[in-house]
Amino acid sequence: MRTLVILGGGTAGTMTANKLRSRLADDEWQIVVVDKDDVHDYQPGYLFIPFGINTPQQIRRSTHVFLKDGIELLMCEIRRVDPQARVVHLANGRELSYDYLVIATGTTPRPDQTPGMLGDEWHKTVGEFYTFEGAIALKAQLDRFTGGRLVMHITEMPIKCPVAPMEFVFLAEDWLRRRGLREKTELVYVTPLDGAFTKPVASRELGDMLARRGITLETDFMIESVDQDAKIIRSYDEREIAYDQLVTVPLNMGADFVAESGLGDELNYVPIDKHTMQSTTYDTIFALGDAGNLPTSKAGSVAHFSVHVFVENFVELVAGRAMLHSFDGHANCFVETGSRRALLLDFNYDTQPLTGTFPMPKVGPMSLLKESYANHLGKLAFRHIYWNVLLPGRPMPLPSAMSMAGKRPEG
Amino acid sequence: MPTTTIAGRSVDLDAEGFLTNPDQWDEELAQTLAGNIGITLTDAHWVPIRFLRKDFETQKETATLRRISTVGGIPVKELFALFPGKPAKKMSYIAGLQKPKGCV
Numbered sequence: 001m002r003t004l005v006i007l008g009g010g011t012a013g014t015m016t017a018n019k020l021r022s023r024l025a026d027d028e029w030q031i032v033v034v035d036k037d038d039v040h041d042y043q044p045g046y047l048f049i050p051f052g053i054n055t056p057q058q059i060r061r062s063t064h065v066f067l068k069d070g071i072e073l074l075m076c077e078i079r080r081v082d083p084q085a086r087v088v089h090l091a092n093g094r095e096l097s098y099d100y101l102v103i104a105t106g107t108t109p110r111p112d113q114t115p116g117m118l119g120d121e122w123h124k125t126v127g128e129f130y131t132f133e134g135a136i137a138l139k140a141q142l143d144r145f146t147g148g149r150l151v152m153h154i155t156e157m158p159i160k161c162p163v164a165p166m167e168f169v170f171l172a173e174d175w176l177r178r179r180g181l182r183e184k185t186e187l188v189y190v191t192p193l194d195g196a197f198t199k200p201v202a203s204r205e206l207g208d209m210l211a212r213r214g215i216t217l218e219t220d221f222m223i224e225s226v227d228q229d230a231k232i233i234r235s236y237d238e239r240e241i242a243y244d245q246l247v248t249v250p251l252n253m254g255a256d257f258v259a260e261s262g263l264g265d266e267l268n269y270v271p272i273d274k275h276t277m278q279s280t281t282y283d284t285i286f287a288l289g290d291a292g293n294l295p296t297s298k299a300g301s302v303a304h305f306s307v308h309v310f311v312e313n314f315v316e317l318v319a320g321r322a323m324l325h326s327f328d329g330h331a332n333c334f335v336e337t338g339s340r341r342a343l344l345l346d347f348n349y350d351t352q353p354l355t356g357t358f359p360m361p362k363v364g365p366m367s368l369l370k371e372s373y374a375n376h377l378g379k380l381a382f383r384h385i386y387w388n389v390l391l392p393g394r395p396m397p398l399p400s401a402m403s404m405a406g407k408r409p410e411g
Numbered sequence: 412m413p414t415t416t417i418a419g420r421s422v423d424l425d426a427e428g429f430l431t432n433p434d435q436w437d438e439e440l441a442q443t444l445a446g447n448i449g450i451t452l453t454d455a456h457w458v459p460i461r462f463l464r465k466d467f468e469t470q471k472e473t474a475t476l477r478r479i480s481t482v483g484g485i486p487v488k489e490l491f492a493l494f495p496g497k498p499a500k501k502m503s504y505i506a507g508l509q510k511p512k513g514c515v
Contacts (some may be wrong), residue, residue: 156477194497220497222476222487236491266481295512 012289147184
C-alpha cells in the first residue's frame with residue numbers, strides 16, 4: 001500500500017483528492033487529506049458579502065462532504081514536514097508517512113506583518129474581505145457608512161485573486177450610487193504596482209474604468225504602517241493617505257509549517273517547477289493551488305487547471321513513466337464591475353489578458369476585457385459550478401490549456 | 412529587441428531599457444546605468460545591487476523588495492532612501508536584470 005498525503009482540503013486539495021481517488025486503485029493507494037477544520041468556503045463569495053449579493057450561508061459548507069469515499073480526512077494543525085524521512089508531523093503528535101506529498105495549504109492574509117494594522121479598529125475602520133469574518137464585519141461597516149474617504153489598499157503582491165480589490169471598488173462605487181452616497185464619498189485605490197493591474201493591456205483597460213468612475217488611483221505605494229488614531233496609512237517613502245474607512249488586503253503568506261520545514265521562499269511559498277508543480281528540491285513533493293510559487297495569479301481557476309495537469313502527470317509518475325503534461329499558467333478571472341456587469345480575463349504565462357470573445361471566436365457568449373451582462377451571469381453561476389462540478393472533480397467543458405480562439409492580439 | 416552601445420559596449424535592452432542578457436553586465440556598466448537615472452553609486456548602494464546579482468545566480472529571477480529585505484537583510488526603508496520612488500525597478504535596472512516578477 002502506498003500513501004498520498006494532501007495537506008489542505010481547500011479548492012486544490014479537494015479537487016486533487018477526488019480526481020486521484022477515481023484514478024488510483026483503492027487497494028494500492030491510500031489518500032489522506034489533512035486540514036485544520038471541517039470548514040470549506042467558496043472564497044470568491046467573500047467579495048459579495050459586504051454588498052449583500054451573497055449571504056454567509058451561501059458560501060460555507062463542510063469539507064468532508066465533498067471528499068469521496070475512500071479518502072481519509074484528518075482534522076489537525078500541521079507542525080512540520082520532514083522531506084528526507086517523508087513524514088508529516090501533526091500538532092497532536094501523530095506522524096504521517098507518505099510516498100508522495102501534495103502541499104495545498106494556500107495563502108493567508110497576515111495583518112500582523114504590517115505595524116498598526118491589527119488593533120482596536122481591526123475589522124472596523126480597518127476592514128478586509130479575504131476572510132469569512134472580515135467580509136461579514138465589513139458589511140456592518142458599510143451599512144453604517146455615511147460618506148467620506150473610502151480607501152481600498154493592497155499591501156504587497158502577490159495576493160490571492162489579484163482582481164478582487166478592483167472588483168471591490170467597482171461594486172462599492174455602484175453600491176454608493178444606489179444609496180445616494182456617491183457624491184459624499186471619495187473613492188481611492190492604492191496599489192504597490194505602477195498601474196491598475198499587473199499586465200499591460202488589462203492595466204490600461206482597468207485604469208480607464210477607474211478613471212471613468214472617478215476613482216483616484218495611487219500607485220507605487222509600499223505601506224510601512226497604519227495609524228489607526230490618525231486614520232492614515234503611511235508608505236516607506238513617507239506619503240500619507242487619509243481614510244474614513246480603510247479596506248486593506250494584508251500581506252499574503254503561505255503556511256508557517258512550510259517555512260519551519262525549510263520548504264518555503266521568503267513568503268513561505270514552495271518553489272516548484274512552473275509546468276509540473278513539482279518541488280524544485282524534492283521530487284516526492286508537489287505544491288498545488290496558492291501554496292506554490294507559480295508565476296501566475298493565485299486564483300481558483302489556476303488551481304483548477306493546474307490540478308488537472310498534475311493528476312494526469314501523477315498517474316504516469318507512479319506508474320514509472322515520464323510526466324509529459326505541462327501546465328501553461330492558464331488563469332480565467334471574472335471581474336465584477338457593478339450594475340450587474342462583469343468583464344473576463346483569460347491569460348497564461350506567455351499571453352497577457354487580451355480583448356475578444358470567449359470561449360468561441362465572435363460568438364462568445366462572453367466578452368474578454370469588456371463589460372457585459374453575460375459575464376456577470378457567468379460569475380454568479382460559478383458558485384453552483386464550484387460546489388457541484390469542480391470540487392467533486394467532475395469534468396468541466398473547458399480545456400485546461402489556454403486557447404487563442406477569439407482573442408485579439410495587440411500591435 | 413534594440414541593441415545599444417552603453418559605456419563603450421554593445422548591450423541588448425527591452426522596450427523599457429532593462430538589460431535582457433544579464434551576462435552583458437559588469438560593475439562599470441552599473442555606474443553608467445545608475446547615472447542614466449540620476450543615481451551616484453555609493454558603498455551603501457552596492458550592497459543591494461551585489462545581493463541582487465548574487466541571488467540571481469541561484470534563483471534565476473530578480474529578487475523582490477521583500478526578498479532583498481528578508482534574505483538580504485537590508486530594510487525596505489533604506490532601499491527607498493537609496494533608490495527613491497521605485498526602488499525595485501531602479502535596482503534591477505542598475506543590476507542589469509529584469510524587473511522582479513513578484514507582480515502577477
